[in-house]
Amino acid sequence: MIILTGGAGFIGSVILRRLNEAGHKDVLVVDRTEFAHLENLRGKSYRFEDRDRFLDDLAKIDPSDVEAVLHIGAITSTTERNQDLLFRYNLNYSKALAEWCFEHGTRFIYASSAATYGDGSKGFSDSDSVTPTLQPLNLYGQSKQDFDMWLLDNGLTSKACGFKFFNVFGPNEYHKGDMASLVFKAYNQIKETGALRLFKSADPRYKDGEFKRDFIYVMDAVDVVMWAVENPSVNGIFNLGTGKARSWNDLANAMFDAMGKPRNIIYIEMPENVRKQYQYFTEADMSKIRKAGYAKPFRELEDSVQDYARNYLMQPDKYY
Numbered sequence: 084m085i086i087l088t089g090g091a092g093f094i095g096s097v098i099l100r101r102l103n104e105a106g107h108k109d110v111l112v113v114d115r116t117e118f119a120h121l122e123n124l125r126g127k128s129y130r131f132e133d134r135d136r137f138l139d140d141l142a143k144i145d146p147s148d149v150e151a152v153l154h155i156g157a158i159t160s161t162t163e164r165n166q167d168l169l170f171r172y173n174l175n176y177s178k179a180l181a182e183w184c185f186e187h188g189t190r191f192i193y194a195s196s197a198a199t200y201g202d203g204s205k206g207f208s209d210s211d212s213v214t215p216t217l218q219p220l221n222l223y224g225q226s227k228q229d230f231d232m233w234l235l236d237n238g239l240t241s242k243a244c245g246f247k248f249f250n251v252f253g254p255n256e257y258h259k260g261d262m263a264s265l266v267f268k269a270y271n272q273i274k275e276t277g278a279l280r281l282f283k284s285a286d287p288r289y290k291d292g293e294f295k296r297d298f299i300y301v302m303d304a305v306d307v308v309m310w311a312v313e314n315p316s317v318n319g320i321f322n323l324g325t326g327k328a329r330s331w332n333d334l335a336n337a338m339f340d341a342m343g344k345p346r347n348i349i350y351i352e353m354p355e356n357v358r359k360q361y362q363y364f365t366e367a368d369m370s371k372i373r374k375a376g377y378a379k380p381f382r383e384l385e386d387s388v389q390d391y392a393r394n395y396l397m398q399p400d401k402y403y
Contacts, residue, residue: 151315297365
């Protein structure tokens with residue numbers, strides 16, 4: 084059995100399908116009960132348990148039956164202000180799962196976040212010597228940083244495999260609302276209005292639309308997670324992006340082209356409350372995971388956007 088928290092969510096549900104395709108049919112999905120019948124789970128092999136019951140029931144599970152725990156579930160809203168909620172689900176829940184795995188020698192793979200890098204002033208190295216210096220800009224990022232630091236402070240990184248996901252986009256993110264990727268939002272905005280609105284730059288170092296992010300297609304991100312499942316000797320905290328930052332303008336133009344629409348970008352003022360914590364640049368340093376043995380190349384942004392738009396967004400009710 085494989086335990087997969089967050090298996091009804093965006094990245095988790097793509098992992099679930101890939102696990103099924105790899106022959107793992109006995110997967111225990113742990114998520115919120117209201118997600119139990121989400122379209123993300125349709126056609127997949129799994130059992131389901133509510134996240135609030137699961138930790139109590141964990142003691143009843145025979146550890147010899149569990150091949151691995153993939154802890155992808157979390158509160159992922161970067162605007163969440165309830166610190167107690169984040170502390171409960173993103174830190175303490177993660178600790179409880181990790182401790183169970185360490186006690187029983189079970190493979191533990193978990194989702195960290197590039198939100199730990201804050202404004203990027205410390206760079207984007209996933210070196211263990213850099214991690215303690217990071218200062219996230221929001222409580223979500225801090226909750227992920229706190230768990231990474233718990234592992235580091237207790238010398239446990241050699242027993243866990245964590246991934247700092249950068250800007251992931253792709254099928255099955257449709258339920259995420261404001262937290263959905265700009266790629267998803269761009270498709271819908273272009274479809275409805277024929278144009279895409281992007282923030283003007285509030286930093287003289289960057290032209291309008293030229294701030295950059297490390298956008299990674301969910302298919303590529305899950306390739307890395309599956310590699311970790313198949314290589315249990317690989318442990319540590321790793322970046323998970325493409326290692327190649329691309330601009331908002333690049334992303335917008337890729338979507339216009341994928342949809343066969345004329346390029347039409349409208350630049351709007353950046354809200355005052357966003358300016359102080361806006362990230363103008365993110366780019367994953369991928370040298371650590373390459374050194375660990377991951378060799379597969381990542382797709383170019385244009386190819387990923389085209390696949391997402393044409394094979395999913397433009398197809399009615401198409402999930403992965």
